[in-house]
Amino acid sequence: MSSRAEVVVVGAGLAGLSAAVRLAAAGVDVHVLEAGAHAGGRLSTERIDGFVVDRGFQVLNTGYPRAADLDLGALQLGWFERGAVVRVDGTAHRVVDPRQRPADVLGTATAPVGSLRDKAALAAFSVRAGYLPVGRLLAAPERTAEQALRAAGVGSTALDRFFRPFLAGVLLEDELGTSSRYLDLLWRSFVRGSIGLPARGMQAVGEQLADRLAPGRLSLHTAARSVSPGSVVTDDGTWSATAVVVATDPDTAARLLPAVEASAPRQVTTHLHVLPESPWRRPLIVLGAPGGRLVNSVVVSDAQPRYSPDGRALLASSTLAPTREEEVRAEIAAAHDVAPDDLDHLTTVTVPGAQPAALPPLRLRRPVELGDGLFVCGDHRDTPSIQGAMASGARAARAVLRTVRPAHHDDRRTS
């Protein structure tokens, strides 16, 4: 069977969907081919015993510039508080953003996560990342995240008890070898936005974008086997197109397009448990302790009550190295000060290619146009995040429009 569209997009993750939606809005005849069973790619959710279970713990950060492309109201987000719980010698301490919780200033100031000087350094680092123009942030000398934090005056205690586990949950590495440029952009989004979970799970983010495509424009269960200028081969036949956008995960993109270099993948293992009720009164991420295996453990249903069918608490606890549930059960119980036997194990998932590494030198805005009508987008072209995926899709759409609608592009530039 052979089919034709003006533009074929391979992959219905946030990058491919962001590109396709923009192209469709510009009047382009676009068709999306997706190997999997759902739209949204790595944002994937299933229901287990009535619980909403995301494939690995992840959150939507409204501080991302591209969050503006989403209808956040329709996602019915439930929110985490800005900050985290740090457990030291068995006692839980809250470290929270004083702008959100002025009443907690004293508790945060006295929490054993470093000296007052460390906390002042954290505040100054946050003001700089949150409010300097992005151009100034990116013009700063690049180093590793740990070097940047130490240079900002953050000492070892604050680094090991707060920053390392907090950032490990996002960067999926705990050496803090990630580029300081990505740390700056990431921290900026934390300062400027809030983090939340959609009522129907993270997959709803991708599905919202997919719903903006006209019916029949997305083919699920359709893997591209090979891509060449003007053509995409699938098991069901060949698609011809003026432009082809490869919007897959980085490994597949490197396989389909020799011009795309492979990237080092980060992985994460997440254990899901149920408790009869939440041990906490506020929705905060509990950080793993130094020397432990957990990076964090979170009562996700405290932030988004719709993740639970009946008011029981749903916990997501993550480790960087693959772990078996019985290896970390006691640590999870200690993080929440409950008995190990109280935890009812729901499922465990390991995501091997959760996101590409962002080591220095970070190459932001890697080329999305490869020539001969071939384009590429995905989190490996920008930053390893929802923001990076959506921004790369937007860039790819603009590049495609320059090729397939040169007049439209010129009109936009002159209007």
Ligand SMILES: Cc1cc2nc3c(=O)[nH]c(=O)nc-3n(C[C@H](O)[C@H](O)[C@H](O)COP(=O)(O)OP(=O)(O)OC[C@H]3O[C@@H](n4cnc5c(N)ncnc54)[C@H](O)[C@@H]3O)c2cc1C
């Ligand atoms: C557990 C976990 C936690 C995370 N936490 C966060 C977080 O808190 N905040 C954040 O910003 N980011 C987080 N991320 C990263 C974020 O999810 C990704 O950066 C982003 O979703 C990548 O989108 P993408 O469109 O580039 O790629 P993908 O989502 O991988 O989409 C690629 C699509 O291409 C499809 N595909 C692959 N091969 C083919 C083929 N041959 N033919 C057709 N289709 C194909 C795939 O099925 C997939 O649907 C996390 C990721 C994981 C897994």
